[in-house]
Amino acid sequence: MKKLVLWMVMAPVTGLCLSFMYSPSAVNHPSSKTGKLIISFRNSVDALPLELNKTYINSLQEPFKVTRLKYYISHIELDNTSAVITPDANYFLVNEEAPVSKTITVPFPAGSYHRITFLLGVDSLRNVSGAQSGALDPLNGMFWTWNSGYIMAKLEGRSPASSLPLQQFEFHIGGFQGRDNVLKKISLAFPGGKPFVLKAGKTLTIDINANIQKWFQGPRSISIATHPSCTTPGSLAKQIADNYAEMFSIVSVTD
Amino acid sequence: MNVKRSTLSLYFIILITTSFGLMADSCSKKVKNNIATTPLQPDIPEGFPKPVYDFENNPLTEEGFALGRKLFYDGRLSIDGNFPCASCHQQFAAFSSYDHSFSHGFNNAFTTRNAPGLFNEAWQSAFHLDGGINNLEVQPLAPITAPNEMAESIENIIRKLNKDDVYRQMFRSAFGDDAITSQRMLKALAQFTVSLVSADSKYDRFKKGLLAFTPYEERGYALFKQKCATCHTEPLFTDGSFRNIGLPAVPGIDDLGRMKITGDPADSLKFKVPSLRNVNITVPYMHDGRFASLEACLQHYNNGVVKSATVDPLVADGIHLSNTEVVDMVAFLRTLTDTTLTKNPRFADPEHKAIFSPDRH
Missing domain, CATH: 1.10.760.10 (Cytochrome c-like domain)
Structure with missing residues (x-):
């Protein structure tokens, strides 16, 4: 009888244990051998820190104010190592209006690293995979509803050089397929040519500056007077993306 | 002691039978946060090719379908309450706009294209007459936000739905908790529209x-x-x-x-x-x-x-x-x-049950 009772107790208990063991877990538990990478973005116009609604002059001598600046950062890697993060969480929207969005924290395996690499934009797969959440939620105003796809980066403002109503200018840069692809892989070597070490349980902080001036002046000159708006994929979007791909630089790395 | 033992045994027998009962139940239902959903099999007619739509990424459930159906017929998805999806996609017309070259939208505006019928959407790789939409799930964003159609914002719809206990309950039933997000709303709508299969003419x-x-x-x-x-x-x-x-x-x-x-x-x-x-x-x-x-x-x-x-x-x-x-x-x-599509009570406005009452339980 005792054995029977024992069996009766163990059967449901074992069953319960098994069901726990097999319950799929959506959480990717960082192991004890990870540290935190903190990327802190700051936006500037050349050497001046960017402030929304403040007048700056671009390299084409056009005065302009920025009213909105957003860009996607995804697929962050240190050397060739990926973050310890679920695929859904690997997208970040840096939004000048939301200071908290300018600091990204991601767990990485402990190690010694020389460079950071990330995608400026949202990979093509996520552009065709239906309704998304988090940073990719269409609520963030970065999804084209009439021509499916993400706006990879967005710069809006006012300039007396613009011929548009209210002197607006508007660069919504997107396009993920074929010749319209504006995705940019950004790779930045750590300064001084020496590796920085991310220790388990510790942090590695990278300050990255994004110089908005580059939108107007990179491989191409994009004047607000000539191009006050770019809101479709195509050759102009590609030119602006070629320009802004040069906007990032590492200010400092702290381990 | 004997009495105690038999009571104990009885307890365990009940426990075990209940566990088996639950296990059997979980075979037909999926459980998240202790909320069970009833899986639905995609309707794939004989002779049709492999669907383009990724059902694995949005498994159909009775609860998700019911939510999508309610959303499809709900005017609150438009700015003034007058333009649900169903205003341009009428069941009797195979979910097209009957006898309208252009559909009517908010503020007496017209659309610039004829509203197509909605059926067999799982086999389409591009949506809209220009193919601008690449996934069924994101299609509703276009008419919802177009100023000459539903003229509404997703933020505002979520705000409106959150005020409704029925919706919170339905989101909970379909997705395990009552968070109302754009992703869930769009996936639920897709569950309804992807179920509109026409293969019985x-x-x-x-x-x-x-x-x-x-x-x-x-x-x-x-x-x-x-x-x-x-x-x-x-x-x-x-x-x-x-x-x-x-x-x-x-x-x-x-x-x-x-x-x-x-x-x-x-x-x-x-x-x-x-x-x-x-x-x-x-x-x-x-x-x-x-x-x-x-x-x-x-x-x-x-x-x-x-x-x-x-x-x-x-x-x-x-x-x-x-x-x-x-x-x-x-x-x-x-x-x-x-007419199996156009008269199917499962695809009709859930708020107008009386019209199709003979077919309903």
């Missing part, structure tokens, strides 16, 4: 050998296979391609179709080949609803095609139907009407 029954065609229909079908089926490929009655069939742009709308999406002049005036299923009840026709009858459409293919650089060679010189053949062809096209 007279044509389908003929193909299964369940009934015979009239001589008119039979002759029309033979003609169809000869003159139309290259683009309107069976069994979906579209090959999903974009083609210019020689309809010049209407001044004032100047719709260049596919070129608007690709920016490629070679795509000028090309529009998606629509399915011909239910064609008799999706009047009027063409991307701008310019033709009010099937006869007028066939007349266009006969001698109305306006040639241009991008016009499709298959129709550039007309398809040469005699008047008798037009009659036969129309007879065949009418066999594509699927």
Whole structure:
């Protein structure tokens, strides 16, 4: 009888244990051998820190104010190592209006690293995979509803050089397929040519500056007077993306 | 002691039977946060190709479908409450806008294209007549936010739905908790629209050998296979391609179709080949609803095609139907009407149960 009772107790208990063991877990538990990478973005116009609604002059001598600046950062890697993060969480929207969005924290395996690499934009797969959440939620105003796809980066403002109503200018840069692809892989070597070490349980902080001036002046000159708006994929979007791909630089790395 | 033992044993027997009962139950239901959903199998008719839609990424459930259905018929998805999805997609018209070349939107605005019927969406790889939408789930964002359609914002819809206990309960039933997000709303809507399958017309029954065609229909079908089926490929009655069939742009709308999406002049005036299923009840026709009858459409293919650089060679010189053949062809096209779709109470407005009460439990 005792054995029977024992069996009766163990059967449901074992069953319960098994069901726990097999319950799929959506959480990717960082192991004890990870540290935190903190990327802190700051936006500037050349050497001046960017402030929304403040007048700056671009390299084409056009005065302009920025009213909105957003860009996607995804697929962050240190050397060739990926973050310890679920695929859904690997997208970040840096939004000048939301200071908290300018600091990204991601767990990485402990190690010694020389460079950071990330995608400026949202990979093509996520552009065709239906309704998304988090940073990719269409609520963030970065999804084209009439021509499916993400706006990879967005710069809006006012300039007396613009011929548009209210002197607006508007660069919504997107396009993920074929010749319209504006995705940019950004790779930045750590300064001084020496590796920085991310220790388990510790942090590695990278300050990255994004110089908005580059939108107007990179491989191409994009004047607000000539191009006050770019809101479709195509050759102009590609030119602006070629320009802004040069906007990032590492200010400092702290381990 | 014996009494205690037998009580204990009884307890465990109940415990074990209950566990088995629960295990058996969990075979048919999926459980998240202790909320069970009832899986639905995608409706994939015999003879249809493999669906394009990724059902694995949005497994159909009775609860998700019910939520999508409620959303589809809910005016709160529009700014003033007057324009649910169903205002332009009417079930009796195979979910097209019956007898409207352009649909009505907010503030007395018109759309600039004819609303297509909604069915067999799981087999489409691009949505809208210009193919600008690449996934069924994100399609509703376009009409919802278009100022001449539903003119609403997703933020505001979520705000409105959050005020409604019924919706919070339905989101909980479908997704495990009552968070109302754009992703869940869009996935629920997709569960409803992807379930609108049309595969039970007279044509389908003929193909299964369940009934015979009239001589008119039979002759029309033979003609169809000869003159139309290259683009309107069976069994979906579209090959999903974009083609210019020689309809010049209407001044004032100047719709260049596919070129608007690709920016490629070679795509000028090309529009998606629509399915011909239910064609008799999706009047009027063409991307701008310019033709009010099937006869007028066939007349266009006969001698109305306006040639241009991008016009499709298959129709550039007309398809040469005699008047008798037009009659036969129309007879065949009418066999594509699927009343199983248009009268299915599961697809009807859930708030108007009385209309279909005999079929409901």
